Amino acid sequence: MISLAGRDILHSWGKFVLTGIGLGLLIGATLTMAGVYRGMVDDARVLLTNSGADIWVVQKDTQGPYAEASSIRDDVYRGLLGMPGVAQAANVTYLTMQVRHGARESRSMVVGFEPGQPGEPGYLVAGRRLVRSHYEAIADVKTGFRLGDRIRIRRHDYEVVGLTQRMVSSGGDPMVFIPLKDAQEAQFLKDNDAIIADRARTAANPALNRPGVPGLLDAVTASQTINHSVNAVLVKVGAGDTAETVAQEIRRWKHLQAYTREQMEEILIAKLIATSAKQIGMFLAILTIVSAAIVAFIIYTMTLGKIREIAVLKLIGTRNRTIAGMILQQALGLGLIGFVVGKISATLWAPAFPKYVLLETADAMRALAIVMLVCALASTLAIRAALKVDPATAIGG
Amino acid sequence: MDEGIHIEGLSKRYGAGDTAVDALKDVNMRIAPGEVVGLVGPSGSGKTTLLKCLGAVIEPTRGRMILGGEVIYDSEQGGWKTKDLRALRRDRIGFIFQAPYLIPFLDVTDNVALLPMLAGRANGTSRVRALELLQALDVAHRAKAQPSELSGGEQQRVSIARALANQPPVILADEPTAPLDSQRALAVVRILNQMASQYQTAIIVVTHDEKIIPTFKRIYHIRDGRTVEEPGEGREIS
Known part of the structure; x- marks a missing residue:
């Protein structure tokens, strides 16, 4: 038929x-x-994999660093390094902002990390890793930046020395990696006018500028210009230990929230992009x-x-x-x-x-x-x- | 048994009670194999109803129909002799319509071969049969053409070939010459006569066409649902 x-x-x-x-x-x-x-x-999965962490330690009662704001002191990692099962612990900061390159802007997630520690981009597709302590950056290719480009983050210029790929935030913004200290500063760095206005406001506060306490005002002003906070500590677990066991210990003794890879994946996929x-x-x-x-x-x-x-x-x-x-x-x-x-x-x-x-x-x-x-x-x-x-x-x- | 077409006391009533309409009243016909008869009558006289009854499309109210020596309907013995009227139409009745109604997406050969294929014959055998018929009807040279590429006369010849494809004992032709000019209309009647004779098929031609009426040897006039048989002129077609 x-x-x-x-x-x-x-x-x-x-x-x-x-x-x-x-x-x-x-x-x-x-x-x-x-x-x-x-x-x-x-x-989301690649983000977690490329961070190289087994555990994300964040502020208690938060789901940070990707889903909620999280702020912990930058010396917490030292205490974590002393805990059993912790092989590596490193501070990281995350800040979504507009990164400028000339007249062009790219919405990016700026990541502060310590070279050689968890949080560093897993691989580069061009260029090199950061070797200087300041003002160098590695950018995801989706930012559109090229090697040698000078990009502006807050008040400072950074040279793009390396390119990576598939490093984007849960919102899809491509990442720009800079040294941790620069990132900590960038989180709270204001323009000069704002700094002058803040200092004047502090000096006018009688509680912070007591006539009988010399040096108090300088100490308060200094503390306001230095940022000692990070968003999370990324922990790598040693051989023979499980992430869940180590995370439990961190929760118990450090009064911080610690998420394993599975829990972080659950937050990112089931909650954040739900x-x-x-x-x-x-x-x-x-x-x-x-x-x-x-x-x-x-x-x-x-x-x-x-x-x-x-x-x-x-x-x-x-x-x-x-x-x-x-x-x-x-x-x-x-x-x-x-x-x-x-x-x-x-x-x-x-x-x-x-x-x-x-x-x-x-x-x-x-x-x-x-x-x-x-x-x-x-x-x-x-x-x-x-x-x-x-x-x-x-x-x- | 009677070969060809034999109808006894065929009646068809539409509706019931006060609104009932008797479209056919005690119709009797007998057409021998190889014979072509005309069925002539004004609009509303019952021609189409008779054709539909013979074509197993609607059920008569009363009477008996014998096609090709086989009783297909007998109101006194439960009506249709088969439940599969579709197969009855496919295997035992050929249809030729006022317009050729060829299937536009099949070429000429497959339009004809479709019927044997529907009857379960192999594609190859069906196409050989189709080509034989197309040859007989002098349209074999258009075997691969699409229906839209044919003239009106060629289309009608293909539709005759299709009606003959399953070698039915009966062909019902519903005003087959209506869209054709005199010359082509007479050519179609000549072909019908040839085919009836060649394949021993009984053919009823429903027509209003004054050009072809004189060519029939026998004519059934139908008026108000009743048929009257009259001899025709049987004029030779040159």
Whole structure:
């Protein structure tokens, strides 16, 4: 038996392919939305992996440093180094801000870290690591900075000496790594006018500028210009110890919050990007419904255009199953064209997105199954219309 | 048994009670294999209803129909003899319509071969059969053409080939010459006569067409649901 659906598609392939392309762009948008979500999850995982930490020690009762503000003293790491099971402990700061390069600005997460310690970018794609104590930076390629660029963070210029990649915050902002001391200063560094105004305000405060206590005002002023806080301490666990055991000890003895890799992943994925995931889920649902409506409408219209031929086919003995099969195959064919166009489109435009878009094969396969299911369901309306056609309408004009 | 078409006391009533309409009243017809008869009558006389009953598309109210020596309907013995009317139409009745109604997405060969294929015959065998018929109808040279590429006369010849594809004992032709000019209309009737004779098929031609009515040897006039048989002129077609 010849394929009636195949012949009909070949006969009106122009209309069919154009419709498939239209549907494909919609499927491409759907796949991209799924890819955006996968990208966010993957970014979160890569962020944790590249930090090189087993435990994140943060301010008590916070979920920092990525989800909430966390501030702990920068000498805490010394105490942690003395605890059993802790192989390495290093301070890190995170600050999302606008980093300027000439007239251009890049929204970035500025990370302060100590070279050779957890928190340092795992690998470079160009340039070198930081060797000077100040004013050098390593930037993620997504910032658009190049080696040798001079970028401005607060009041200081930094030279980009290295480039890394896949280092973005949970919000998708690319990271710029600078020495810890510079980052600590940058967190609270104000402009000169503000500093002068602050000093005048302190000097005018009788509690901080007592006439009988010489040197008090200088000490208070000095303490206001130095930042001794960091956002987190990244801990690496020694061989033979488990992260959970060490984290429990830190929670118990240091009155700080300590998260293991699994717990941090839970915070990032299940909590931090949960709203975004729901948002994307809603878009996916809407796009799926729109796709189904389009397929249903197209197949229904195409079927109505063949009512007379269907009546003749039924009159000359074509079984309902064959006619239903023809319509179903056309709907599936449309879905297949749409899926192929959608997959190609998504693959082509994904790199142009500012955030990482991860197109997983498993997602594509799931999408194919959903597209086919949606097309099959969408064709039922047309099949119903075709099966209702009375073969008698072919007789008698 | 009677070969060809044999109809006894066929009636069809639409509706019931006061609004009932008797579209066919005690119709009797007998058409021999190889014979072509005309079925002539004004609009609303019951021609289409008779065709639909014969085509197993609607069920008569009463009577008996025998096609190709086989009783297909007998109101006194439970109505249709088969539940699969679709297969009955496919295997035992050929249809030719006012417009050719070829399937636009199949080429000429497959339009004809579709019927044997639907009957379960192999694609190759079906296409060989189609080509034989196209040859007989002098349209084999358009075998690979799409229906939209054919002239009106060629399309009608292909639709005749399609009607003959499963070698049915009966062909029902519903105003097959309506869209054609005199010359082509007469050519179609000549072909129908040839095919009826060649394949021993009984053909009923429903028509209003004054050009072709004189060509029939026998004519059934239908008026108000009743048929009257009259001899036709049987004029030769040059």
